[in-house]
Amino acid sequence: MSAFSKILLLRGAGGRHYSAAAQTQLREILGTQLAGIKDAGTFKAERIITSSQSTQITVQGSEKRILNFCANNYLGLANNPEIVEYSRTLLEKYGAGLSSVRFICGTQDIHKQLEQKIAQFHGREDTILYASCFDANAGIFEAILTPEDAVFSDELNHASIIDGIRLCKAKKQRYKHRDLADLERQLRESDGRLKLIATDGVFSMDGNIAPLARIVELAKKYDALVFVDECHATGFFGATGRGTEEYDNVMGEVDIINSTLGKALGGASGGYTTGPSELISFLRQKSRPYLFSNTLPPAVVAVGLKVMDMLLASSELTQRVQSNTQRFRTAMTKAGFTIAGENHPICPVMLGDARLASKFADEMLTRGIYVIGFSYPVVPQGKARIRVQISAAHTEAEIDQAIGAFIEVGRSLKVIQ
Numbered sequence: 001m002s003a004f005s006k007i008l009l010l011r012g013a014g015g016r017h018y019s020a021a022a023q024t025q026l027r028e029i030l031g032t033q034l035a036g037i038k039d040a041g042t043f044k045a046e047r048i049i050t051s052s053q054s055t056q057i058t059v060q061g062s063e064k065r066i067l068n069f070c071a072n073n074y075l076g077l078a079n080n081p082e083i084v085e086y087s088r089t090l091l092e093k094y095g096a097g098l099s100s101v102r103f104i105c106g107t108q109d110i111h112k113q114l115e116q117k118i119a120q121f122h123g124r125e126d127t128i129l130y131a132s133c134f135d136a137n138a139g140i141f142e143a144i145l146t147p148e149d150a151v152f153s154d155e156l157n158h159a160s161i162i163d164g165i166r167l168c169k170a171k172k173q174r175y176k177h178r179d180l181a182d183l184e185r186q187l188r189e190s191d192g193r194l195k196l197i198a199t200d201g202v203f204s205m206d207g208n209i210a211p212l213a214r215i216v217e218l219a220k221k222y223d224a225l226v227f228v229d230e231c232h233a234t235g236f237f238g239a240t241g242r243g244t245e246e247y248d249n250v251m252g253e254v255d256i257i258n259s260t261l262g263k264a265l266g267g268a269s270g271g272y273t274t275g276p277s278e279l280i281s282f283l284r285q286k287s288r289p290y291l292f293s294n295t296l297p298p299a300v301v302a303v304g305l306k307v308m309d310m311l312l313a314s315s316e317l318t319q320r321v322q323s324n325t326q327r328f329r330t331a332m333t334k335a336g337f338t339i340a341g342e343n344h345p346i347c348p349v350m351l352g353d354a355r356l357a358s359k360f361a362d363e364m365l366t367r368g369i370y371v372i373g374f375s376y377p378v379v380p381q382g383k384a385r386i387r388v389q390i391s392a393a394h395t396e397a398e399i400d401q402a403i404g405a406f407i408e409v410g411r412s413l414k415v416i417q
C-alpha cells in the first residue's frame with residue numbers, strides 16, 4: 001500500500017475526513033484521462049538526469065554520458081563554474097530566500113542591481129523581475145489593458161501569452177501566424193484606445209522568427225504598441241545577443257520586452273518585463289504575479305547578475321552558438337534533411353509521421369545522442385519532428401557526432417538516401 005493510501009485510510013479511520021469517495025472518483029476520472037493520453041501516444045514521460053545540465057549528461061539507469069541536444073541552454077552557462085561560484089557567494093551572504101513578496105520586505109540591493117543590468121543590456125529604462133517569464137506574461141496584459149483597449153496576438157504565441165491575454169478585459173484578436181496582411185486588416189478596423197500587438201520573437205516549435213521590422217512599421221502606421229516575448233532570443237540571437245529586434249534591425253523600437261532567465265541566461269529561473277519606466281512602475285503596483293508571489297532567491301539573482309556581466313563584456317558566446325548553428329544546419333541540409341526555421345539554434349528536423357519521430361529519437365539515444373521527438377498536439381498533425389537545440393558549449397566534434405548519427409539513422413529509416 002502506498003504511503004498516500006495509508007494516510008487516506010488513517011484519516012478515514014479517525015473519522016475526521018470524509019473525502020475518500022471523492023478521492024476515489026478523482027482517481028478514476030484522471031486515471032481514465034491518463035489512459036487516453038497514453039493511448040494517443042502523447043504522454044510526456046520525463047527522463048531523469050543525474051548530472052548537471054550540460055552538453056554531456058548522465059540519465060538514470062545508465063552510467064554512460066550522452067550528448068544533449070534538447071536543452072534551452074543556448075549559451076552553455078547552466079553549469080558554468082564562475083556562475084555557480086558567484087551563486088554560492090550570494091547564497092552565503094544573502095541567505096536562502098526572502099520569505100516575502102517584493103513590496104512587503106522582499107527587495108534586496110541585488111534585485112535592484114539585476115533589474116538595472118537587464119535594462120542596460122536591452123537599452124531600456126527599467127525592468128521588473130518575476131519568478132518566471134510565465135508570470136511576466138500572465139501579469140502584464142491584465143494590468144495594463146482595459147475593455148477600451150485591443151490586443152492583437154499571433155495565433156502561435158506561447159501558452160503563457162495566450163493565458164495572460166485571457167486574463168485581461170481588452171478586446172482580444174488573433175492574427176494568422178506571422179501574417180502581416182491579416183494583422184494590418186485587424187489594426188485598420190480596430191477602434192481600441194490602446195492597441196497592443198503581441199508576438200513571440202522566435203517561435204520555439206519551428207525556430208522561425210517574427211517579422212518584427214514590419215510589425216514595428218505597422219505599429220507606427222496604426223499607432224499601436226509592440227510587445228515581444230524574447231525567451232528564445234535574449235542573450236544569443238542577433239549579432240550581440242540583444243534578440244529579435246537586433247536580428248531584424250529594429251533595436252530599441254519594441255515597446256515592451258518580456259524574457260526569461262531560465263534558458264540562455266544561466267538556466268536557473270526567473271523572468272522579467274523591460275521597457276518604459278512608467279510601465280515598470282505601474283506593473284509593480286498592479287501586476288498580480290509580482291504582487292502576490294515570492295521574491296526571486298539570492299542564489300538565482302546571482303546567476304542573472306553574473307550572466308549579465310558576461311554578456312555586457314563580450315558577445316563571444318553568442319557568436320559561438322551562431323557558428324555552431326550554421327555548422328549543423330548546413331551539414332544536415334546537405335545530407336538531405338529538411339530543417340525548419342531560419343538561422344536559429346532551434347533546428348527542427350522535419351519527419352512528418354509521429355511514430356517515425358519517436359522511433360528516430362530512440363535510435364539516436366542508442367547512439368548516445370539525446371534528442372526529443374515532437375508530435376501532435378504539440379505541433380500540427382503530420383508535422384512531427386525532432387527538435388535539435390544547439391548550444392555555444394557544443395564542440396564541433398560533438399556537433400559532427402550528432403550529424404553522423406542523424407545520417408546513419410536517417411538512412412536506416414529511409415528518411416534520406
Ligand code: PLP
Nearest residue numbers: 132133134158160231260262271
Ligand atoms: N515564453 C516562451 C516563448 C517560452 O518558450 C517559455 C518557456 O518555455 C516561457 C515564455 C516561460 O518562461 P519561464 O520558463 O521563465 O516561465
